[in-house]
Amino acid sequence: MSRSGFGGNRGLSGRTMTSGRHRRIAAGLVCLAAIFFGVPRVTAQSLTGMTGLITIPTAEMQPDGSVLVGAGRVHREAVTVPDADHHVAPFYAAITFLPMVELGFRFSPQIGVDRDALGDRTLMARVQVLPERGRWPAVALGAHDFLKSSGSETRRYNALYVVASKHVAPLGVPAAVHGGYGTDVIDAKGHQFVGFFGGVSIAPHPVAEVMAEYDGTQVLVGGRITVRGIYLVGGLASFRYGLGGMGLRWRL
Template structure:
């Protein structure tokens, strides 16, 4: 007989590959020396690479260390592209992201984090930029009657010559779990452009499954694996 063990507390990757809710970042951080890798997919309607014509599939690797710093590297693949019709150009986009925890959550004080996605144009080291984001985000956790909730609020802005694209202005959301099911979490958010809702499931404290609805109607999600180095 095979048993699935659902353990641990869900706090993991968003669709983008960085720590967050469904599509937005949060000020939560994974434990020091946590490495995560996974694959997520979003519908063409919300893709910034492929001009909304092709679903995007993200393959990413994320590392938390020092332990206030998180780095992420990601490939974004265009799905449904007829490669024989193109004579040049890649079918994937590469990007990096960095996040720094400025203030840890403590007592009544929320955590504060700064993040930047897909930088490089300000220093002329990036030919293309599809997933730019610069933001500050806060997170505060609350517990009552066995429930654990978290509120997240952030603001995305242009920084020097680095435009913000994935988020623009205010974004925020909340997550909810119960101590009887700490490995299961539901989420609702607004990513500056639309409302989204999703759920995450953590298996063996290693494998995260995530599925949700962008704009509350179009499915997206993926799978990731975490390990402590």
């Protein structure tokens, strides 16, 4: 269904090297340990259109009734999905309600491909099953690209995951740590966030934050500026390939 260009695998069936597994397991353990032992509170919106860091989802939720619209651009080398040979220009919308549910929808057209006017479509949903309380992190369940019309071809970027988030500010600097685990048990052509993923964000100024994450396949670093509901985000995948975007948030 979608070809978003965020997170996920390149569909390489032979990716079974022990060293690769060890790196993913180590990254996940570090992130999960950090959640429970704390590091410096910020709420962010990812380039996928859902609440998260640069691309990965988190267990944070926007205020009840929040609506977001945005757009971005991702370098083709940062598009870690099957058959990624063009830059991608995603645009999206999301809404938070109840207030523990977030729903989003994204179009991901490939730049320079005339037949790909709207691109692949992705429906996304997250539910916060546990709020953050005391020493315990918030926990959320998420699913992306879980609908199909015929065969697995329409689910190119499926994701099914659990993620936890913890905030502390021991030195007075808001920050957050996130760690999650995703699975590829659903039949689909491609998957996102398989195995351990996680990241950290620090807000040295009320309108600015810096971020680093591991999406299950690569490391991304970047930053975000938010002023009066308007945000700009940018970063590098694998410390080389650019991605960025902007969006608008408001409350109903």
